Amino acid sequence: MTSAPGFTCTACGTRHDETPLHYATPAPQYWLPEMESAPGCLLSSDQCVINGEYYFVRGLIEIPVRGTDEMFSWGVWVSISRKNFGLTNDRWETPGREAEPPCFGWLSTELPVYSPTTLDLKTRVHTRPLGERPLIELEPTAHPLAVEQREGIGRDRVRELAELMPHG
Template identity: 60%
Template sequence: MLGAHHPELPMNYTAEAPFVWDPAFADAGDCLLSSNQCVIQAEHYFVKGLIEIPVIGSDEVFSWGALVSLSRENFSRSADLWDTPGRESEEPYFGWLTTDLFVYSPTTLNLKTNVHTRPIGQRPLIELEPTDHPPVVEQRTGITQDRVRNIAAAVLHPSRGNRQQ
């Protein structure tokens, strides 16, 4: 609703599936889409994690729930350790960001990442590879409350040209 009042400023937005997911995959035996993982045609493997961005002048963290493609080996290792205490000591997994965070230009698709496993019950941390791409800079330097409000406006009230994830 345009002009609607949101009593609390959202601090997290989450993609439900990688950009390449097609709803037709839902009934395929070689595809899976859960709240934490995705497999497409038994060839492409994804995990959901958080791109965390500190909010300047506060203890708050803004985050994007996003999906990252992993190699078959790293995906299998991640799945094997999913309920294993101490899994956070695992080395980070290399991956490619497969979520289009439309508030950024150019596209965020295929940004290089490192996926850091965290303790059981916590989503992995997605560390964006250092570049000058806007979300990478924000992850490194933080964002203001005004930026959080601008993101909320773009996500909750997208203009015709924007796609909501």
């Protein structure tokens, strides 16, 4: 791969000026459009509740790009317990919230570029300072996403992900 910014995509044939370093999903995998007006359901840019019994927060899985100071990230949703959702919500606007210990969660975003599925991977949700989304730390398993988070990825993998993800 050249050091020039951008790439020519082998999937769409177009020259892109930048290689994206972030992808995100707008809602947890379990959210359906008809839930928008359903009682007990809420979807904001950072929090989600389904049927008043399933609770989700949006966060980032960060992956170091080896040989650079760049970070690749996946914007994902994680389900957490009702108790932890309440604590997170109570501290949402509280300075110093990042001092709280992380909580357990289940990854609730399907990232189609990974096999096996990314759904229901075990995570730890680390609250960060105001204005920053939580850091999602995957359980250190042999799942390819967990390995990439631990070991980082090269620029070629960043380009490969760009070609595999919808873009235009």
